[in-house]
Amino acid sequence: MLISNGSGSVGYLELPATLPTPPAVIQSTFNADAAGWTAVSGQFATAPAQAGSGNPGRVYRQSSLTGEAIAVLGNSDWTHQAVEADIRPTQFSGSDRWVGLATRFTDSANYYYVTARRSGTLLLRRKVNGVFITLASAPLPVAINTDYRLRLEAAGARLRVFVNGVKVLEAHDATLTHGRAALLTYMAAADFDNVVVTPSPSTPIYVDRFNNFNSFDWDETPAGVWLAPVFDDLGGGYSFGLRQTSVTGDARIATGVPTDDQVVQVTAIPRSFAGSDRWFGVMARYVDASNYYYLTVRSSNTLSLRKLSNGAITVLATVPLAVSTDTSYALRLEAVGGRLRGYVNGRLLVEATDTTHARGRGGVVMYKASSDFIDYRAYQP
Numbered sequence: 001m002l003i004s005n006g007s008g009s010v011g012y013l014e015l016p017a018t019l020p021t022p023p024a025v026i027q028s029t030f031n032a033d034a035a036g037w038t039a040v041s042g043q044f045a046t047a048p049a050q051a052g053s054g055n056p057g058r059v060y061r062q063s064s065l066t067g068e069a070i071a072v073l074g075n076s077d078w079t080h081q082a083v084e085a086d087i088r089p090t091q092f093s094g095s096d097r098w099v100g101l102a103t104r105f106t107d108s109a110n111y112y113y114v115t116a117r118r119s120g121t122l123l124l125r126r127k128v129n130g131v132f133i134t135l136a137s138a139p140l141p142v143a144i145n146t147d148y149r150l151r152l153e154a155a156g157a158r159l160r161v162f163v164n165g166v167k168v169l170e171a172h173d174a175t176l177t178h179g180r181a182a183l184l185t186y187m188a189a190a191d192f193d194n195v196v197v198t199p200s201p202s203t204p205i206y207v208d209r210f211n212n213f214n215s216f217d218w219d220e221t222p223a224g225v226w227l228a229p230v231f232d233d234l235g236g237g238y239s240f241g242l243r244q245t246s247v248t249g250d251a252r253i254a255t256g257v258p259t260d261d262q263v264v265q266v267t268a269i270p271r272s273f274a275g276s277d278r279w280f281g282v283m284a285r286y287v288d289a290s291n292y293y294y295l296t297v298r299s300s301n302t303l304s305l306r307k308l309s310n311g312a313i314t315v316l317a318t319v320p321l322a323v324s325t326d327t328s329y330a331l332r333l334e335a336v337g338g339r340l341r342g343y344v345n346g347r348l349l350v351e352a353t354d355t356t357h358a359r360g361r362g363g364v365v366m367y368k369a370s371s372d373f374i375d376y377r378a379y380q381p
Helices: none
Strands: 002-004 010-012 026-028 037-041 044-048 058-062 068-073 081-092 098-107 110-117 121-128 131-139 148-155 158-163 166-172 180-186 188-198 203-208 218-220 226-234 237-244 250-259 262-273 279-288 291-298 302-309 312-320 329-336 339-344 347-353 360-367 369-380
Touching: 058 068, 058 180, 068 098, 068 188, 081 098, 081 180, 098 148, 098 188, 110 148, 110 180, 121 158, 121 166, 131 158, 131 166, 180 188, 188 347, 203 250, 218 360, 237 250, 237 360, 250 279, 250 369, 262 279, 262 360, 279 329, 279 369, 291 329, 291 339, 291 360, 302 339, 302 347, 312 347, 360 369
Parallel strands: none
Antiparallel strands: 002 010, 026 188, 037 068, 044 058, 058 188, 068 180, 081 148, 081 188, 098 110, 098 180, 110 121, 121 131, 148 158, 158 166, 203 369, 218 250, 226 237, 237 369, 250 360, 262 329, 262 369, 279 291, 279 360, 291 302, 302 312, 329 339, 339 347
16 A cells, blocks of 8 residues: 655555454353353352342342452453443442452453442552552442442553443553453452453544534434523533423434444433323434334333334333433443343343344434433443
């Protein structure tokens, strides 16, 4: 390949005949077993999700409180790596015990890891030849029987930590160059679920805080009546939002580029419902007005995960959920491979398996409901 810099100089770049195929995404839901995972220490086993958690499936439970517990994922020894999981601490044995994730794990003395600690801190650390070094830290309230969606990325020398899809920590360190993904606890019991391990960092698809709304980035079908920016009060903290005021029928708005694996999340505040089973929600893999997956919060006090295929509605999963107007709901819809997961306020409440829609865009949707939407984020895990 010839490359010119526009000033008369020409360079030559030789590309390989074939580019290497990146490793496939590995996803573990533990609903059947813990295939691929090996416990190095601690007591790991699959088990039904904790009663009252809202989780409809099974989890990978670590029950030992006596020291460090490690479970390692085989076939994940990569240079670039990200690991993401729902973590629910269920018991701490001491004042600064923790739960977490690791990347580039080579052995129990060498890895990068993030810890959510009972002391109310989130630490990004490295362990090299058994010696610990803290690379970054931030406050994070940590309570038992509470779900945390943590993500740790190691891409080159850049390390990043996300909580519920929002980046919280970043550091640079090139000491460890490869290794496997791992689940960790120290003198703490915890449930792990919905682990996603990828050979690359997350890729933003579209982010909109609605403080400078650009309608050209959004496809409105049908249009509804959209207003932005509006000013919302979230428990005393004000934020910009996008408001849809029509209650006469469907209103949808989609954005981003079509992708396969995707996570779409937004905070929604219902303002009014025109009837007994009206709803608002979030969409994933939106193809057109007749084909997409969607998570709906309904005035009938239910949460429903559904698909629209050639205009036909299929209910994939439904659970009870108390719903009130002027109340904020943090919605998150994941479509990874054939797995669909719906979260409300950080808790996994519905999940299903479906392969009808392989790719599409993200967005928000409602039916005979007026709602505000705040802080829209979509990314590839």
